[in-house]
Amino acid sequence: MSEQRKIRLATCSLAGCFGCHMSLLDIDEKLFDLLKIIEFDRTPFTDIKHCGPCDIGIVEGGVSNAENVHVLKEFRRNCKVLVAIGACAITGGVPALRNNIDLWDCFQEVYLYEGGLEGNQIPNDPELPLPFDKVYPVYEVVKVDYFLPGCPPSADTIWKFLTDLIEGREPKLDSAMLRYD
Amino acid sequence: MGAPAMSNSMTIDGKHVPFSDGQTIMDAALAAGVYIPRLCHNPQFEPHGSCKLCVVSVNGRNMTACTMPAAADMVVTSNTPELNRDRKALVQMLFVEGNHICPACEASGNCQLQAAAYYLEMQSPHYTHFYQPRAVDASHPDIFLDLNRCILCELCVRASREVDGKDVFGISGRGIGTHLVVNAASGRLGDTNFAATDQAAQVCPTGAILIKRQGYKIPIGQRTFDHHNISEVQMKPLEPEHE
Numbered sequence: 001m002s003e004q005r006k007i008r009l010a011t012c013s014l015a016g017c018f019g020c021h022m023s024l025l026d027i028d029e030k031l032f033d034l035l036k037i038i039e040f041d042r043t044p045f046t047d048i049k050h051c052g053p054c055d056i057g058i059v060e061g062g063v064s065n066a067e068n069v070h071v072l073k074e075f076r077r078n079c080k081v082l083v084a085i086g087a088c089a090i091t092g093g094v095p096a097l098r099n100n101i102d103l104w105d106c107f108q109e110v111y112l113y114e115g116g117l118e119g120n121q122i123p124n125d126p127e128l129p130l131p132f133d134k135v136y137p138v139y140e141v142v143k144v145d146y147f148l149p150g151c152p153p154s155a156d157t158i159w160k161f162l163t164d165l166i167e168g169r170e171p172k173l174d175s176a177m178l179r180y181d
Numbered sequence: 182m183g184a185p186a187m188s189n190s191m192t193i194d195g196k197h198v199p200f201s202d203g204q205t206i207m208d209a210a211l212a213a214g215v216y217i218p219r220l221c222h223n224p225q226f227e228p229h230g231s232c233k234l235c236v237v238s239v240n241g242r243n244m245t246a247c248t249m250p251a252a253a254d255m256v257v258t259s260n261t262p263e264l265n266r267d268r269k270a271l272v273q274m275l276f277v278e279g280n281h282i283c284p285a286c287e288a289s290g291n292c293q294l295q296a297a298a299y300y301l302e303m304q305s306p307h308y309t310h311f312y313q314p315r316a317v318d319a320s321h322p323d324i325f326l327d328l329n330r331c332i333l334c335e336l337c338v339r340a341s342r343e344v345d346g347k348d349v350f351g352i353s354g355r356g357i358g359t360h361l362v363v364n365a366a367s368g369r370l371g372d373t374n375f376a377a378t379d380q381a382a383q384v385c386p387t388g389a390i391l392i393k394r395q396g397y398k399i400p401i402g403q404r405t406f407d408h409h410n411i412s413e414v415q416m417k418p419l420e421p422e423h424e
Contacts, residue, residue, distance in 0.1 A: 084305070087282070087283060087284050090304075090305045090306070091276070091281075091282065091283075091305075091306055091310070092282075092310065092312075093282060093284060094282060094284055094285050096280075096282060096310075096312065097282060097285060099280070099312040100280065100312060100313075100314040100315070100329075134312055136310075137305075137306075137310065139305060139307075140309055140310070144305075146304075147304035147305040149304060149305070151283065151284035175299060175300075175410065178299050178302065178304075179299075179407075180283035180284070180289070180295055180298070181283045181284050181286075181289040181290060181401055
């Protein structure tokens with residue numbers, strides 16, 4: 001029994017601020033308990049570039065450009081259970097504040113009108129992913145199995161959710177843990 | 182009339198609830214301590230019946246509790262999985278129709294839309310977001326009007342008309358084009374006699390009407406719905422619903 005296969009977990013941040021990842025790290029010493037039963041696949045902690053077959057995928061951030069879609073679809077293909085974590089993944093969040101502003105106006109405001117960079121220009125390197133007109137929540141692009149709201153969800157909330165999921169219970173947040181801010 | 186009423190009472194979720202003539206199901210429920218979710222209804226004002234969160238089953242038919250007069254021997258159910266599922270769907274539709282970005286909103290923690298969503302255990306807005314462009318009017322020296330967050334409850338319309346006697350707000354347009362308008366030739370709040378002390382400036386259930394320079398006086402985490410369930414707060418009908 002002690003040789004039981006570890007649960008494989010992948011995480012990524014799309015149009016997010018990595019705040020949800022920081023909150024995951026904020027479970028502190030419980031990380032040691034977690035690492036006894038899970039192993040990380042692609043995450044910012046491992047620096048693995050592509051997601052392999054996983055049991056759980058946790059996606060932070062909304063979908064704001066073409067690369068976000070590639071990463072998200074790779075997660076959906078490879079993860080048995082896909083979790084959208086945080087306000088951005090679930091509603092678009094703060095990045096979605098730009099959704100009512102024309103993309104070209106955004107570019108001009110950021111790159112042309114504001115001084116600072118020599119020879120103000122809009123970046124157009126072919127390696128840069130193409131931005132979308134709007135920032136979309138993850139569930140409007142792929143099927144999402146579970147939502148973990150919060151900006152970010154607290155470490156305790158993440159711990160409760162993960163332990164429920166890993167131990168085979170339907171994840172349930174009590175009312176004090178369900179927050180959108 | 183004339184004959185004494187034999188039974189001025191009904192049941193809500195199996196609980197015996199007395200009422201007096203003229204009371205709605207909502208009035209009687211409030212008096213009896215039975216919580217029925219609501220957003221557009223505030224006992225201080227005439228019922229409006231638009232948000233539909235208070236829809237209950239009355240003898241098997243769905244009715245808005247805030248507008249339906251109580252009648253003898255009604256059998257009302259409210260706190261059922263079916264009705265709460267419908268209520269959650271209504272709240273989710275409000276979330277995707279407006280631009281409700283809680284982490285960027287001053288009203289977060291004091292917002293009844295958010296608190297209703299907590300109460301109904303909304304994990305996500307579920308539907309496709311509209312991301313409709315809506316205007317922000319900052320022309321008034323003391324008050325912001327942010328239509329991104331307006332849920333068309335008409336509480337400000339009613340408060341301004343019934344209490345303040347000013348008629349500052351109204352509703353215009355139809356269907357998805359329905360929107361709050363300001364009663365000034367310019368359409369701007371700064372060109373009205375609206376004041377931060379008006380009742381209409383206090384009743385907004387969301388962050389659509391905000392008093393300026395107060396935003397984060399009370400930090401996130403210490404606000405009304407950070408510590409209280411919306412049912413506790415809304416069951417205190419005679420006290421103001423804000424701190």
